[in-house]
Amino acid sequence: MAAPFKRICCQATRHTTHRSPCQPYRTFSTTTPSNQADHLTTTPSPSNPFLTTLPPSATNDNNPSSSSSPDPAYEDDDISTLGLSELHAHRELRDLLRTAAWEMPLLTSLHKPFVPPSQLKTPSPLRWRYTTYMGEAHPAASKVVLTFDPHEIPGLTGAQREKLLKLVGTRYDFSKRRVKMSCEIFETQAQNKRYLGDVVGKLIKEAKDTDADGFEDVPLDTRHVRVRPKLGFPAAWKLTEERMAGLESARRVALLEEGRRVEEDRVVSGEAAIEEARRTRLLREPEQPVMVEARQTVARGKKEMKQRAGRR
Template sequence: MAAPFKRICAQAAKQPCLRPHPRRRPDAAHHRTFTTTPVPHATSAADTQFLTTFPSSDADAPLDPTYEEDDLSSLAHAELDQHRELREMVRIAAWEMPLLSALSKPFEQPDRTKLPLRWRYTTYMGELHPAASKVVVEFKPADISDLSAPQRDKLLKLAGPRYNHLTGVLKMSCESHANQAQNKRHLGDIIAALLASARDSTADSFADMPLDTRHVKRKAAPRFPVAWLLTEERKRELDSHRRTALLAEGQRVEQNTMVSGAAAIESARQIDLRKVEEPAMVQARQPLVKGKQGKKEFAGRERGGGR
């Protein structure tokens, strides 16, 4: 409401006054128009280049866009920018995204022997978090083709509790450094050192030590009971049991020995109107009057039995 009202006031100030003032003489030739205080003129041309003159009161004069109070608010501009951004995204999805289909390639299963390492990173969508720098790597020693059986056993023994013999996966993680790249480089150095130690034939091969798997807790998976299996014999037994139950129920219905819950509830809800007593008419007591007259009426009601 404020912007249209200011616009009307600005237009009224720019138009000449056609109605004469009531205190002035009607035969006056010219009437003074409603104008604001004019801006004083600058003395030099250097000062006028930074000033904007106020529009004159003449209706034919061009309007200065500086004083046209028809602009949107800051909230409206923000909403308009969001609408422009959304339209740009929709335009990209409609006209540019379909062109990416020409660059699509069929999926090929990666060769685990060439890329045995699988990296996993953690992100919190731009927010700072202590666990955002954590990097996890896992691989299967069986996917490394250039390792012999004794070297692979030595690698598993060197890995210790990081190897799960149930899944055959060796898993390690690092979050000691501030950046993900540093943690990844650290894990890569550790894996390279493990492989170098496993391939080293001059060092101890740990052949006399068994592989320790006590750190892996095997969870007992629940099994379906064999007695619950629905065999053909069990199906025939259930069918005969159901048939016997239906026959017994039909006999009870024919002999009228089955108790019906709906009939019992309906019979309990029946009301014998003859046993209902008629309401007794009780005379309403009149309020007592204060003072001596009230005491007399109270004494009279007590003698009359409270009537």
């Protein structure tokens, strides 16, 4: 009842504020059925001379655009925020299903068979690495890393390859023979990949330029690479057949020597020696009297005090 009453009050205020002095009052719209409301509003009552009939446009229910009130009231017919979120999720799911049903099958026309790089006629020396976070937004998702071996680039002489390494600078790791470059200054991976490709093309073009400086007097700087020595297993520690035979013969000699010492009673038993020393010490030291009273525990609590008094 709160919503209809509020709507009636709003309409009453609007009609009271904007009516002219000579304009009579009109009936308010209520929750009365449409046939009764139309009969009441269109037929003036003889007992009330101030009631007038409404215009035809206001009583036309088939035309939703025409309304007697310029300010439509809230009808309590909207869904909640939770319902709207569920509706949006349902619409998104239906959109994905439509895409999977009608658009994804069209990708089969772009299918190409996979050919391993080793079977290509002219394999590319450039190796690209991308980073993905499975649909999640991340600042590093657009990063592209490029690695290549300068010795695999075709059409370069020794002097040109040396110049290319000097132009690359600290991006070259001579221990792995690999040049590593990365880019993440653009928003998409395609832009970063295109930028790295252009940079490599400019480096190769500059290395092949015979009119430019060849940097023959500049040594190749390798101070940025720390080579850690790889420790190998010593050859003298490897178990060969000769070493295994020598170890077996040494074990046999040790066993024979141990058996000979046991037969000659030259093996000292540790347990027998400890027991003999203990027996000798007990015989030498006289037995001291034991103070029995001192060993009794001190009574604690009322119960133990009563027990001790009862014994006395």
